[in-house]
Amino acid sequence: MGKLFVADHPLIKHKVSIMRNKETGPKEFRELLNEITLLLTYEAARGLPTSEIDVDTPIIRTKGEMVDDKKVTIVPILRAGLGMLDGVLSLVPNAGVGFLGVFRDPESLKAVEYYVKFPQLTDNHQIFVLDPMLATGHSMNYALDVVKSKGGKNITVMCLLAAPEGIKVVQDAHPDVDIFIAEVDEKLNDHAYIIPGLGDAGDRLYRTK
Ligand SMILES: O=P(O)(O)OC[C@H]1O[C@H](OP(=O)(O)OP(=O)(O)O)[C@H](O)[C@@H]1O
Ligand SMILES: O=c1cc[nH]c(=O)[nH]1
Ligand SMILES: [Mg+2]
Numbered sequence: 001m002g003k004l005f006v007a008d009h010p011l012i013k014h015k016v017s018i019m020r021n022k023e024t025g026p027k028e029f030r031e032l033l034n035e036i037t038l039l040l041t042y043e044a045a046r047g048l049p050t051s052e053i054d055v056d057t058p059i060i061r062t063k064g065e066m067v068d069d070k071k072v073t074i075v076p077i078l079r080a081g082l083g084m085l086d087g088v089l090s091l092v093p094n095a096g097v098g099f100l101g102v103f104r105d106p107e108s109l110k111a112v113e114y115y116v117k118f119p120q121l122t123d124n125h126q127i128f129v130l131d132p133m134l135a136t137g138h139s140m141n142y143a144l145d146v147v148k149s150k151g152g153k154n155i156t157v158m159c160l161l162a163a164p165e166g167i168k169v170v171q172d173a174h175p176d177v178d179i180f181i182a183e184v185d186e187k188l189n190d191h192a193y194i195i196p197g198l199g200d201a202g203d204r205l206y207r208t209k
Contacts, residue, residue, distance in 0.1 A: 001171065003178040005043055012036055012182050016160070020198045029204050030083055033132060036160060036182050037087025041128075044156050044180040045091065048072070048126055069094040071124055073152070077102055077131040077143050078115060080201035084130040084158065095128075100146055102139050109192050111142035121151040129155060132201040134162035134181070136192050137169030144174045156180060161197060163188045 015032045018024055024032075050065035072095035076085045079101075089095060101115030121127070129143050140157060147155060156178045157170065165188055167179065185194045193199070203209040 001175050003180075004167065004171070005178070005180045006184050007040060007043065007180075007182045009039070012039060016183050016198075019160075019204075020196060022199065024204075026205055026207050033083040033160065033205070034087045037084040037130075037158070038091065040158055040180055040182055041088050041091050044128065044158050044178075047156075047178075048092075067092070070096075071122075071126060072096070073098055073119060073121060073125050073127045075100055075118075075127060075129045075143065075147055077129065077139060080132050080205060081130040083132060083201065083205045084160075088128055088130065088158070098127075098147070098150075100143050102142055104135075104139055104192075106191075109136050109138055111139045113142070113146075116146065118150050121147075123151070123153050125152065125154065127152045127155045129157045130159075131157075132160035133194060133197075134159040134166040134170065135188055135194050136163075137166035137173075140166070140170050141173045144170070144177060160201070161185050161194055163194050 015036050019029055019032050048067050050067055053064050053066050055062055055064040069092040072092045074088050074095050075098040076082050077100050096119035098118035102111045102113050105112050127147055134140055158180045160182045162181045162184050187195050189195050
């Protein structure tokens with residue numbers, strides 16, 4: 001089974017509490033999502049491979065380690081995943097980005113694809129799939145199927161909030177994938193919204209409601 005990491009950190013709880021507040025507008029919501037993504041990336045990137053290099057300090061030659069960020073691919077699930085893209089890119093700036101447009105059909109709760117544009121993936125790529133909300137898990141499972149169909153192998157999911165039901169659905173379908181979450185919420189409501197949650201992340205980022 002892949003790793004399941006829940007940040008459960010006071011700084012993240014503080015920021016998530018402001019994001020949950022329905023009075024928080026898109027500017028602050030975006031800024032907080034970016035800040036939390038930076039903190040989560042610090043943990044999610046812990047397993048990135050490094051290669052040794054020689055470094056000449058002003059005093060002596062020593063060994064250093066470098067991440068080959070060209071072997072990292074970030075996959076934000078549109079739209080809401082875009083709110084996490086800059087946070088990851090600011091720490092792995094030469095990563096490739098694969099865009100996947102998927103929305104959740106409100107009746108069937110199935111994922112509906114509308115856009116795919118990926119760079120070439122190879123076996124040794126490290127892939128980070130981003131979506132702030134993991135509710136039923138259908139959108140994430142769809143995204144993971146797409147990433148794997150393009151050859152993706154070492155995959156880490158990064159989410160802000162998740163429902164326990166959604167985590168299980170993803171773990172059952174993709175037991176090889178690591179999952180990093182800022183906070184796990186209580187449950188889903190009758191419309192499959194995360195409770196307590198923060199509403200529709202895409203709408204809150206882009207003021208579409
Ligand atoms: O786990 P699930 O039940 O599939 O729900 C989660 C999905 O729902 C939201 O996207 P939405 O369909 O609202 O699209 P948007 O990002 O364009 O708002 C969210 O960003 C996830 O992609
Ligand atoms: O609570 C939820 C569930 C799905 N998508 C969201 O944006 N929020
Ligand atoms: Mg939405």
